[in-house]
Amino acid sequence: MGIAGLVLAFTVVYPKLCALAGFDPNNPDPLEEVAKSSALQSAAEPSLLRIGQVLSMLFLACGPAVTMFLTLLCVVWMFTYTELDQRTKDPMRFPGRIFTLPVSTSFLFWWLFLGGLAAMMVFYASWVYLIPQPRIKIFGMHQNCFGWMALMVLAQAIAWTLAAWPGTRMLILMATVFYFLGCIDSFNFFECPIVLPLGAALAFAGLQKMRHGQWQGLTWKWPLAVLAACTEWQGPKRFAPPAQAQVWFEWRRFAGTFCFITVAMALVPGVIRLLARIVFSLEPLSGDMMDGFTVFLVFLPLFIHFCVGASPARSDQSFLMVRPLTNGEMVMPMLKTAAISTAISWVAVLMALAVLNLLGDFHKVAQGVSPLPAVRVAIVLGLIFLTWRVAVVNLCFMLPGNRWIATMPVLLIIALGAGIVVFYQLEQYGGYWHPLSRILPGLLLFLVAVKFLLAFLSFRVSLQRRLFAPNDVVNYLTIWVVLVAALLGTLALIHPARESVFPLSLGVILLVPLARIGFCPIALACYRHS
Amino acid sequence: MNTSAPPCAVEVTGLSRTFGSKLALNHVSLQVRRGRVFGLVGANGAGKTTLIQHLLGRLKPESGLVRVFGFDPVEDPVAVLSRTGYLSENRDLPAWMRVDELLRYTAAFYPKWDMAYAEALRQQFGLDPRAKIRTLSRGENAKAGLLIALAYRPELLLLDEPSSGLDPVVRRDILEAIIRTVADEGRTVFFSSHLLEEVERVADDIAMMFNGQVVLTGTLDDVKESHHRLILRFDAPQISPPKVTGVLSITGSGQEWTAICNGKREEAMAAAARVGGRVVAEESASLDEIFVAWAGAKTE
Numbered sequence: 001m002g003i004a005g006l007v008l009a010f011t012v013v014y015p016k017l018c019a020l021a022g023f024d025p026n027n028p029d030p031l032e033e034v035a036k037s038s039a040l041q042s043a044a045e046p047s048l049l050r051i052g053q054v055l056s057m058l059f060l061a062c063g064p065a066v067t068m069f070l071t072l073l074c075v076v077w078m079f080t081y082t083e084l085d086q087r088t089k090d091p092m093r094f095p096g097r098i099f100t101l102p103v104s105t106s107f108l109f110w111w112l113f114l115g116g117l118a119a120m121m122v123f124y125a126s127w128v129y130l131i132p133q134p135r136i137k138i139f140g141m142h143q144n145c146f147g148w149m150a151l152m153v154l155a156q157a158i159a160w161t162l163a164a165w166p167g168t169r170m171l172i173l174m175a176t177v178f179y180f181l182g183c184i185d186s187f188n189f190f191e192c193p194i195v196l197p198l199g200a201a202l203a204f205a206g207l208q209k210m211r212h213g214q215w216q217g218l219t220w221k222w223p224l225a226v227l228a229a230c231t232e233w234q235g236p237k238r239f240a241p242p243a244q245a246q247v248w249f250e251w252r253r254f255a256g257t258f259c260f261i262t263v264a265m266a267l268v269p270g271v272i273r274l275l276a277r278i279v280f281s282l283e284p285l286s287g288d289m290m291d292g293f294t295v296f297l298v299f300l301p302l303f304i305h306f307c308v309g310a311s312p313a314r315s316d317q318s319f320l321m322v323r324p325l326t327n328g329e330m331v332m333p334m335l336k337t338a339a340i341s342t343a344i345s346w347v348a349v350l351m352a353l354a355v356l357n358l359l360g361d362f363h364k365v366a367q368g369v370s371p372l373p374a375v376r377v378a379i380v381l382g383l384i385f386l387t388w389r390v391a392v393v394n395l396c397f398m399l400p401g402n403r404w405i406a407t408m409p410v411l412l413i414i415a416l417g418a419g420i421v422v423f424y425q426l427e428q429y430g431g432y433w434h435p436l437s438r439i440l441p442g443l444l445l446f447l448v449a450v451k452f453l454l455a456f457l458s459f460r461v462s463l464q465r466r467l468f469a470p471n472d473v474v475n476y477l478t479i480w481v482v483l484v485a486a487l488l489g490t491l492a493l494i495h496p497a498r499e500s501v502f503p504l505s506l507g508v509i510l511l512v513p514l515a516r517i518g519f520c521p522i523a524l525a526c527y528r529h530s
Numbered sequence: 531m532n533t534s535a536p537p538c539a540v541e542v543t544g545l546s547r548t549f550g551s552k553l554a555l556n557h558v559s560l561q562v563r564r565g566r567v568f569g570l571v572g573a574n575g576a577g578k579t580t581l582i583q584h585l586l587g588r589l590k591p592e593s594g595l596v597r598v599f600g601f602d603p604v605e606d607p608v609a610v611l612s613r614t615g616y617l618s619e620n621r622d623l624p625a626w627m628r629v630d631e632l633l634r635y636t637a638a639f640y641p642k643w644d645m646a647y648a649e650a651l652r653q654q655f656g657l658d659p660r661a662k663i664r665t666l667s668r669g670e671n672a673k674a675g676l677l678i679a680l681a682y683r684p685e686l687l688l689l690d691e692p693s694s695g696l697d698p699v700v701r702r703d704i705l706e707a708i709i710r711t712v713a714d715e716g717r718t719v720f721f722s723s724h725l726l727e728e729v730e731r732v733a734d735d736i737a738m739m740f741n742g743q744v745v746l747t748g749t750l751d752d753v754k755e756s757h758h759r760l761i762l763r764f765d766a767p768q769i770s771p772p773k774v775t776g777v778l779s780i781t782g783s784g785q786e787w788t789a790i791c792n793g794k795r796e797e798a799m800a801a802a803a804r805v806g807g808r809v810v811a812e813e814s815a816s817l818d819e820i821f822v823a824w825a826g827a828k829t830e
Contacts, residue, residue: 238634245638253624316624322586324612324639466606529590529604
């Protein structure tokens with residue numbers, strides 16, 4: 001229903017938005033049009049407005065394609081018919097209760113197989129034929145419904161055949177998804193008779209085996225022992241301080257898994273492509289593919305850590321709440337493990353970018369971002385900070401354990417998007433930007449003052465209620481000051497216009513989480529002592 | 531903060547708690563003396579787990595007071611939890627941990643953790659240190675939870691339905707652990723259970739809860755002595771349970787009926803005589819009979 005709603009919304013609203021913005025969705029090179037419209041903007045216009053205009057043009061150019069991509073992936077996931085198991089936290093567990101229904105395995109299989117194919121065709125056709133969307137050649141997905149159908153069938157085969165090995169299944173599934181996304185435009189009709197029946201046969205066998213509890217005794221113990229040892233931080237033989245034990249706990253229960261996923265998603269596609277290039281003497285990647293790969297790599301840790309930070313589901317909370325720890329002693333390790341995960345993820349991304357250099361003309365991509373190395377370094381440092389930020393800034397919404405409060409991060413993102421669109425629309429009617437630019441520094445100063453006031457109140461209450469130890473507060477404030485100084489130094493690297501320095505600096509201060517961290521122990525107290 | 535050790539490990543006074551429209555705890559008051567085994571019995575939904583959650587600070591009282599070793603579990607959770615070992619009804623141990631990791635992690639928080647004792651318990655319970663918690667059976671899970679609750683020799687052991695869903699062998703292991711804990715000087719055990727024969731075996735003091743209220747509390751011996759099972763014989767067969775005032779419950783058929791009364795023995799005997807019955811035998815009631823009698827009385 002949600003996907004149908006999205007299709008309907010785009011069908012009705014998107015052409016009107018394009019007409020309003022003067023964007024031609026039938027342009028053969030929409031990204032070029034975005035670039036041209038950005039260039040046409042006066043350099044005298046405020047940078048925030050230009051950013052807003054570019055973002056809205058990007059939305060018009062790429063929004064339908066990205067949404068189509070996400071919804072079709074959603075269809076693939078839906079017809080694997082897996083769900084999150086609350087007990088084991090396996091994100092792709094086939095519901096065993098289905099097997100208690102008086103239906104044969106064949107019926108179950110054909111229902112999911114044919115239903116999935118039909119749904120894929122319907123949604124694919126809806127996106128391609130109902131919405132006049134621009135043709136973005138990032139993955140060439142517009143050209144191939146068969147590729148999507150094959151992906152869905154293979155996803156079913158992998159999800160059901162490898163149900164007994166959730167970690168292995170996730171890795172192979174991700175590798176398959178990325179392979180398809182890289183090669184979907186070259187998948188043709190003649191390969192369907194091979195992939196579809198093979199995938200269907202595997203899927204049926206997997207469903208059958210799942211139903212009768214087979215393959216559950218086998219493990220990957222010895223072949224993957226090294227990999228398991230690397231991804232599972234065993235920790236010391238004895239934890240000296242409790243804080244060390246808690247960092248280990250947070251890493252193992254949550255952060256480590258997502259860090260591992262980020263590292264795998266960053267390195268695996270590039271390494272596979274490099275090996276394929278060496279073995280099969282493939283051509284270097286095209287400019288568009290290099291651009292797409294680079295964008296994927298630099299935004300991957302940000303996206304994964306945002307999902308982690310916005311996720312309300314943390315396992316083992318009941319176990320943790322009866323440990324002799326203050327709320328602050330539970331919160332600080334979450335910040336530390338987020339920092340560790342960020343660091344490791346970005347090391348992997350930088351390694352992947354180094355591999356990308358061997359796959360095509362990376363120098364051109366880098367020059368396209370900025371001709372100045374200092375600016376590129378500043379962007380990377382900014383993204384590293386943002387990655388850590390998105391992982392921790394929403395903790396205060398997640399910790400109370402209330403699902404409505406936990407939706408705040410998503411609502412904030414929607415509000416941010418709406419704000420950008422409103423900015424852009426206001427600018428169309430002119431005349432408002434100059435007064436706004438005059439009051440903006442004052443407005444930001446006011447927000448910074450509110451931030452400091454809230455931080456003071458939150459830390460004071462946390463200290464009074466002994467939710468935070470004084471040492472922890474001092475440590476975090478020290479880190480906050482160091483972070484802000486580092487970011488301001490990074491800002492200096494890019495030499496912004498003189499009149500923008502003050503508002504940008506205030507923006508940096510606003511970005512580094514302070515009050516929200518102070519509220520975390522209070523938020524946790526709402527859950528711990530409900 | 532109390533500087534001298536309070537005589538009671540747990541003090542609950544006038545505790546009330548609602549969940550929506552349901553009154554889960556209704557002015558509950560009880561005291562658990564140090565060095566005693568306190569058994570809390572009650573039907574499903576009586577409020578046992580809710581009470582235990584208040585002792586751990588997981589729930590905040592809406593009215594009333596909760597003190598564990600003189601500390602408020604909500605205001606000072608560390609002071610309470612560092613002296614309390616807890617085994618939950620749901621055995622919610624991290625499924626991703628191995629047994630040896632669980633021990634190492636838990637040991638970090640308790641300075642009094644006894645490595646040798648923990649290892650001895652692990653071997654006694656037959657737990658594989660390399661086994662993941664998710665692969666353990668229900669009984670092994672309970673043993674692992676009990677192991678980490680006992681290994682640092684807590685002053686207070688809180689067990690929520692420790693025997694629930696376990697086979698007799700595992701239940702025996704848990705009971706032995708409880709008895710050993712009590713044998714150590716000054717340690718206290720507070721456990722809730724449906725299995726009344728086990729409560730009878732190990733508890734020194736008991737409380738019975740129904741519909742969020744404590745209806746009965748005292749030492750086990752006093753409770754049993756205050757309840758009597760009267761075998762009544764009627765001259766004429768009774769089609770329905772005779773109305774005998776002063777009894778908690780009356781069961782049987784025909785001419786012979788069994789009544790459980792609470793301290794009002796003479797009144798019950800007189801009332802039975804008024805409806806044509808006479809007491810032919812009198813015995814002490816078992817805890818099971820007392821519980822069922824109170825459950826029936828509260829339902830009416």
